[in-house]
Amino acid sequence: MAWTNEDLREQFAEIATLLRLKGEDQFRVRAYERAADAIAAARVDLATLDRDELAALPGIGKSTAEKILEQRAHGTIRLLADLRAEIPTGLIELTRVPGLGPKTAVQLHRELGVDSVEALQAALEAQQVRELPGLGAKTEDNLRVAISRMGAKDTARVPVADALPVAEALRAELAALPEAVEVAYAGSLRRMRETVGDIDILAASTEPGPVMQAFHAAPVVREILAAGEKKSSVLTVRGLQADLRVVAPEAWGAALVYFTGSKAHNIRIRERAVRRGLTLNEYGLFQRDDAAEDGIGERVASRTEADVYAALDLDWVPAPMREDSGEVEAAAEGRLPRVVTLADLRGDLHGHSDWSGDGKVPLEDMVAAAAARGWDYWAVTDHAEDLALNGLSKAQMLARRERISALNEAVDITVLDGAELNIDGEGGLDYDWDFLLTFDWCVASIHTLFARGEAEQTQRILSAMQHPAVHAIGHPTGRKIGKRPGYDIDLDAVLDAAAETGTALEINGSPHRLDIAADVVRRAVERGVTLTIATDAHSLGDLDNARWGVLTAQRGWATAGDVLNCRALQGLRAFVAAKRERVG
């Protein structure tokens, strides 16, 4: 039976949910949740591990290892089957209503026979819910609103590209206040996850009141969901929830750690604190003091993130790496890789001018903007002839080449004469073989025939990589976050071929793409594949995509050494020459 880590993760998560509904010991429930997280974080196929190897994974012990083997042998886990038979399936559905947790779901089922969202709606109409102990009329109202929102799909995660402008608007609004000492967005947005469930804004101030008020009054805010002295939740224009926390300036670092997460990372470092006789919360790292009423003693660290990590004998962990996928152990042992930063980039290797149909800005202006960023080189990779709408004919490319030569005499940055080639259905490319060799730099991408099967699709890319002028594969999986999945390709085969042929794989920094994704970056790094961080700029503002590309590279643990455009021009030219040697 073919099954994946994801299948396993779902089954353990369901066990945890059902055990919680059953009223099982919370620590046992959490152990199953952590097992599910551990499975999600595993970067090996668990089907290939034996009992001891499974039990050696953090968060997975003897019992969970047995259940994984059980699943492998029989396709099911007995415990899960028993729980499914015992707990009404409707209860899980009920707990998906925001504000309705396991305790209330069980109570509703036991007292009123409610076993579905529909049944709950009927009970709300009949005003039966307010008769139960601990529940009232206000709770009925809240549940009604929550259910109507579920129907409107307001609660779905949104692509990071859609959340970023809202977060930036809120951040700017608050940062302009004289009362705000620091303002930043944290959470999954700061970690550069591909989709976000909400926006977390953090502010440091000695006067939270005006900051809260400004948050509630921000133009992007539609509705206030909860409002306290230190914490508020609002609904913004996109149906996206935003939370603001205001802390004292001296707590900034601890608060930033806390609100950046991930939850699993936070739990990891808090446990580390506990083992050292410390306690960590959003206000700081404190000594434990059993004599004190709240058990909290002297403050050890809190001003900056680095202070907090250092006090736990950890190297500071870049936010995108905080997913409990080995970074805490690495930080403890001083072997956290020094991941690539924006300052390491020496140039950009994928961008368009208005020579191609979809570029919006003249070549000269794009070059000036690239130079203004301090880059040493910028490759203009206008579309080639096969892309009928946007592409340049050979004659047009030659004309552009003259422009580039003249420009290179005049400007303080090296403009690379490049092209974005189109990989056709059979893996063929634009122009003729020899003409391709006259470019400084070529990136080859798939733009059509997304529906082909995995074998064919993979072969298209592998064929393109065989050409000595194909230096990188652009947006290698073709996905658009929240809009379409990537085409079917055998990523292992593509990674192996990239390493073998000396072809780079692009990390496309467009927040709509982030392609290759961070988990693929990490696999690429482990195999020694060379990467590029590319903006795919079609306008001046798109040059900022470098930032999202860098954060995605950080999520994949890539160092400057893994990234081709962190090399000086000479190193880039050597890579191009080596490709020609290797497959030419």
Place this chain on the structure above:
DNA sequence: GCCGTTTTCGGCCCGACTGTTTTCAGTCG
């Protein structure tokens, strides 16, 4: 159920907000 720089037994991350309460449980992140 997991795990160990106090521990192989006895702990297990921590706090804000809401709604229902007269001090707290449930939910969320």
